[in-house]
Amino acid sequence: MDSTLMIAVAMLTGIVAIAVVTIKKWLDQYRLEQMRKSVEHIDAINLTSNVGSNLRPWLSIEALRALADMTDFHAQRINTKFISLPRSTEKALDSADEWRTASPPPSPTPLPNQPKQAKELRDNLLHYLQLIKDGHRERVIATEAARERIREATVLNARICANTYQARARQSLTQNAPNQALHFLKRAEKTIRGVKDLPKDLMNELDALVAAINELEEQRAVSGPSRLADEADELAEAEDSWKKKTFD
DSSP states (O other): OOOHHHHHHHHHHHHHHHHHHHHHHHHHHHHHHHHHHHHHHHHHHHHHHHHHHHHHHGGHHHHHHHHHHHHHHHHHHHHHHOOOOOOOHHHHHHHHHHHHHHHOOOOOOOOOOOOHHHHHHHHHHHHHHHHHHHHHHHSSSSSHHHHHHHHHHHHHHHHHHHHHHHHHHHHHHHHHOOHHHHHHHHHHHHHHSSSOOHHHHHHHHHHHHHHHHHHHHHHEEEEEEOHHHHHHHHHHHHHHHHHHHTTT
């Protein structure tokens, strides 16, 4: 074999080796990228499942189906050639199938009235809102449907806040602190009034709140101002300031 042929063979071998290394590197990068994207979709499925499960007692059937659609959207983008589904994600997919055929609950589930539980519920509600926005951005949820879901979440948020404030008002009354009770009732009233186009049950709740506020204000007017009442108002305002940081 002459030297020219040997050089050509060596060059060809080198080119092939470089090509093999390049292709292998590209395949590795492709595999890693597919795994990364699949993990993101798996995380999204798990988050959607957790949010849906935590909010399910208070979400409409349409809202649950929207979350099921989002779950399907992410599931279709998982490349199972490079990653296997965790058991938790498989359960999340089963939950999405269940949501799609779910029926309305026979009776409404009471909302939590303790601040810590209410805050956890509202945190889930914020995640829910972001999921709806993501679904709209990905064109999984139509514009009008997304508006309805956001409207529903806004009303639910008002219910949670008003329910918690009213529970605090009842607690204040049992502690013989009518001024604190009045403070929390007014907070509940303000929360409900902040919702546009109130549903009938919230309109009735607002009427009851106004009546309770008027009754307490009449009682305070009859009894007259006192230092104890002023101190109670200051305490309520201080607690309200704390609530805005930790609850609102």
